[in-house]
Amino acid sequence: MMFRNHLIVTAAVAIFTVKYVNFAMPLWVVLILIFAGSLLPDLDHPSSTIGKRFLFISLPLAGLFGHRQITHSVWPFVLTAWALSYDTWATPLAMAFGIGYFSHLLADFISDSGIPLFWPHQGRFGIKLCTSGGLLEPIIALGLLWLAIIF
Ligand SMILES: [Zn+2]
Numbered sequence: 001m002m003f004r005n006h007l008i009v010t011a012a013v014a015i016f017t018v019k020y021v022n023f024a025m026p027l028w029v030v031l032i033l034i035f036a037g038s039l040l041p042d043l044d045h046p047s048s049t050i051g052k053r054f055l056f057i058s059l060p061l062a063g064l065f066g067h068r069q070i071t072h073s074v075w076p077f078v079l080t081a082w083a084l085s086y087d088t089w090a091t092p093l094a095m096a097f098g099i100g101y102f103s104h105l106l107a108d109f110i111s112d113s114g115i116p117l118f119w120p121h122q123g124r125f126g127i128k129l130c131t132s133g134g135l136l137e138p139i140i141a142l143g144l145l146w147l148a149i150i151f
């Protein structure tokens with residue numbers, strides 16, 4: 001999914017989340033964490049928005065695993081769930097960050113690229129509602145934003 005549409009899907013997930021979850025911290029902090037989390041999966045791509053800024057991480061990650069591999073699987077969620085099992089002051093921060101991360105995978109899940117949920121197994125999972133960069137992609141992203149606003 002294109003960067004702009006990723007942002008729209010993240011905005012939809014953020015709006016939906018802050019309506020129903022009380023993070024007990026200022027809204028602007030929650031939103032920054034959600035949007036930061038949504039950028040993280042593409043850290044495995046040196047020319048992505050975040051990858052360009054952290055080449056010392058993105059280049060080795062891309063070299064070791066390639067793009068849309070381990071960072072687009074269940075493993076980051078397993079790690080987050082483990083981290084959340086320790087209830088600390090950082091728990092709500094990790095939750096907001098994880099929700100942002102989820103929004104990125106959701107966006108890739110609905111595009112034709114799919115995601116390797118059970119990496120290293122290379123089977124790709126997704127519902128393929130649209131082609132990445134295609135005409136339908138922004139319509140679906142805006143549709144999710146509309147749903148998040150009305151529900
Ligand atoms: Zn991605």
